[in-house]
Amino acid sequence: MSSGSTVLLRTRLYDAHVKSGAKLVPFAGWEMPVSYPQGIIAEVTSVRTGAGMFDVSHMGRLRVTGHGAVSFLGTVCSANVAGIRPGRSRYHLICNEAGGIIDDAIVYRLDDEECLLVVNAGNKKAVLEWMLPRAQKMGGVSITDTSSDFAMIAVQGPDAVGTVDRISNGGGSRIRPFQIGTIEVAGASMLAGRTGYTGEDGFEVMPASGVAIRVWDRLIAEGVMPCGLGARDVCRLEAGLMLHGVDMTVENNPYEAGLERFLYLDSPGYIAAEALRQIRDQGTRRTIAGFRVLERAIARHGYQVFQGESVVGVVTSGTHSPTLDADIGMGYFDRAFASPGTKLSIDVRGRRVSAEIVSLPFYARARA
Template sequence: MTTAKRTPLYDLHLAKQAKVIDFHGWEMPVQYQSIVQEHQSVRRDVGVFDVSHMGEFLVTGSDSKQFVQYLVTNDVERLADGQALYTLLTDDNGGIIDDLLVYRLAEERWLLVVNAGNIDVDYAWVTSHTGEFAVKVDNISDDVALIALQGPRAQALLAQNTDVALDELRPFTFAKGEVVGQPALVSRTGYTGEDGFELYVRANDAAAIYEALIQLGAVPCGLGARDTLRLEAKLPLYGNELSREVTPYEAGLGMFVKLDKGDFIGRAALVRQKEVGVSKKLVGIQTEDRAIPRTGYKVFVGDEEVGVVTSGTMSPTLQVPIGLVLVDARYAALDQMVDVEIRGRRHPARVVKTPFYKRNRG
């Protein structure tokens, strides 16, 4: 048996009486008190998450930019130092190997942040494509801890404990400085649909920083709230919405594919798919009778099975049952009626506009 991995904050989670589960081989907190309460803390105030299970690869060398450009679907040429973007790794068929963030630290120094369950697969994929590129790829995941501070009060709270000029950080920009007196890369990014920051820190410093943020008033939140928050904002989860069997266009992520930037892995297949169109699409649904759609439930139109629920929950913010469905493209239009099969019964649902929730930026 493989021993489950633990983040540097594992002992703190136990001390705070978190319920710990296995998540892709990691012992992670799913909740502390209540998923709904933690969810609402992020929507209304500020919450803090341990996301140190995520993976980090450092790419260095004179061909770093060209190499990363070849690996991913988005255009990293447009990044200046201190900027980041969301993108995808695709295979030769256009299937999604992972979604990730790319940070430009310097012209010859780039950081790739990948999903926890894909670290080994991604690292093998990335290193197998170095070819003639003058680059070095280091998996620094064990040396880096990642803490996410999310919610409308995130900036006010973090400002009390950092020398980074947070007012100057726009979304998808970052700066190096100190948090609670320790070195950190402070990034204005997140996975909740709210304003917030992700703090890349040394593993040994994580506990002190995490505890200090909680002492200032951040509510500790687990993976349960992280999932409901990202679902309301229609942020995809690898293994649910994304896989090697799904392309960026099918997942509704075509905006992160820049076909005109030059060659990249999977480009030819994606060019073909854009020309002929997709056969399936990821859409949002809301059930009509408050039955909750869950991952794996089948979706029908009449007697025809036309799709599957990839994620679903009772939305804590909207108080309605919501779900994401990968459905036959013929039935992806807004207001299309479908049936979700739940424990042997069909429940009516409607295709609705997504994201289900958008924060007020006023």
């Protein structure tokens, strides 16, 4: 490969990935594992049937503190941050004045005056540029980029909670779904959020950088399979979860992205509220929807979707789902063609393949 000038960042777990024989690729400025020698399908299967883990230390972790922290976050986040009790979290969107989605994020309420905002690696800069001047103007709030102070390991799957319990003396299961708490692993204490991006139960464990490898190795010793970005993409798509930068960009609004259930427009001073109300009242021409390809073919990002000879949509994500043994995807469709059961065709590199709109998610875990 010829472009030798870009310096890629490495997480604290880089050496562990190399030791495991991971295939490393550039991702959002980071050198990240895309897969390990066992392959994407085995990795996805581990997440669906046992426990897999992902190094997600590249994600941005912004600590927002001060007596104005919660009210500030209410002005920039689509969640009712003031209504989140300490120890809980909420998925939401960070929108600009026009209602465009700058990023999707999880806000963890750590305390009365302290929140942790987890943002996508590729959007951290844009989020900071959006937030910092507004925080400064408002006062009483400080935003610290703590991304390099902590690693983040997502342990996911039906055995994830049991596994984290074993390495934390039962600390894992004391944290309920969508909560965040402190656990002790390998003699160190660390935050663990019971959240994830795979459709499975599990944790996002945040050890200090210095102990990250120790925690990773403990999990390896427990039989947790390391999984790369390839498996992460399959898992999140099977679970009907969107990827910012692929399924939505700043050009999209939450209504067409099908994310209106994550909007709370009544936080005092919420910057995007007016634009979002207007978009809501006007309605959107298109909407995100899931589809299944009815032939053996993968419809990938950017492929056009047809009804007869008219273009009625575009694919944003597509893959082969090993869990369902089906070719699945999502994209934007004119609303008239976005209802489950609608038959469409997709141009797969010059070949028209038939597809059907289905409801999301493609995969939902069995709940006890």
